[in-house]
């Protein structure tokens with residue numbers, strides 16, 4: 001049976017890194033007889049240039065019809081001055097919410113070969129393997145009312161609404177517990193229940209569903225402490241589950257524990273496990289067009305797609321092993337380069353992964 005993938009390369013380094021991920025997908029398709037069918041679409045700045053909007057109806061329709069979506073990254077200075085509702089990021093938020101992609105999985109894994117790339121001491125981070133599960137379609141990023149208004153005294157006021165319904169917390173909680181079952185069986189739920197009522201409810205609901213997973217340990221942590229613990233003793237965490245805004249911030253911190261954002265994949269899943277897969281980083285306009293971007297985060301996102309949505313764990317394993325092999329060979333893009341390793345560009349890195357798959 002064929003598996004349809006919508007590829008959305010996006011902007012700046014997006015098309016460069018995506019080209020390498022597509023080569024890797026073609027290689028595992030042949031090797032494992034997966035029957036992958038790739039089609040391409042527009043999102044973000046590329047879509048604005050072509051159609052005037054960041055999320056064209058055609059992209060949304062096709063996204064709803066395929067098995068999985070692989071995205072590069074969107075946005076950049078070229079579109080900084082377009083109206084707010086037409087910004088490239090709106091395309092991204094729109095596709096996530098329209099497809100109901102509520103569960104964002106961001107693994108922070110430190111490859112032992114890159115222990116030196118972390119800004120933390122190797123003994124604190126070596127062997128790190130955390131999975132941050134971030135709620136993606138609710139919370140303060142979507143809460144209404146929101147806006148900037150002028151008060152009676154003439155002063156302007158910006159306001160947003162932080163809210164979570166019970167069912168929203170329940171579904172992200174279940175996802176976190178299920179994932180923890182396949183890992184080290186620990187869930188740490190991060191909130192700010194000492195200050196925010198919305199997260200008092202969050203904590204209560206997490207407690208309510210915990211008895212359904214007696215094999216998984218549930219703990220709670222305030223977000224300020226979690227940010228501190230992440231850099232102090234990151235290996236205490238297995239699965240961290242949290243809301244949209246806290247997850248946005250903590251997952252970037254976790255990303256930096258691993259040395260380079262260019263190494264980190266992510267998945268955004270709907271209730272049926274269908275999903276969109278993308279690197280954690282943005283479009284890196286500062287290095288676009290120079291052949292310097294690290295394609296590994298996108299290649300590893302393709303591996304997550306094979307594992308979580310396309311039910312091809314053996315192909316996912318093969319890609320991850322091939323990435324580890326090229327790191328063993330000492331190949332490094334500039335973002336992860338250190339003395340004694342071999343500097344390579346985007347294309348060489350992608351081709352090395354393809355070669356490692358075959359060997």
Ligand code: NAD
Pocket residue numbers: 017072073074075076077089092261262278280281282283284285286287292293294295297335
């Ligand atoms: P960024 O992640 O694009 O870049 C931050 C730094 O990391 C830069 O120095 C960049 O060169 C480097 N970097 C990022 N990816 C890399 C890679 N694969 N290889 C090597 N180095 C890499 O973040 P930013 O500069 O804050 O944002 C740039 C644009 O990307 C903005 O328009 C932002 O809105 C957008 N953005 C998009 C997404 C997304 O599409 N999911 C996410 C974050 C930012």
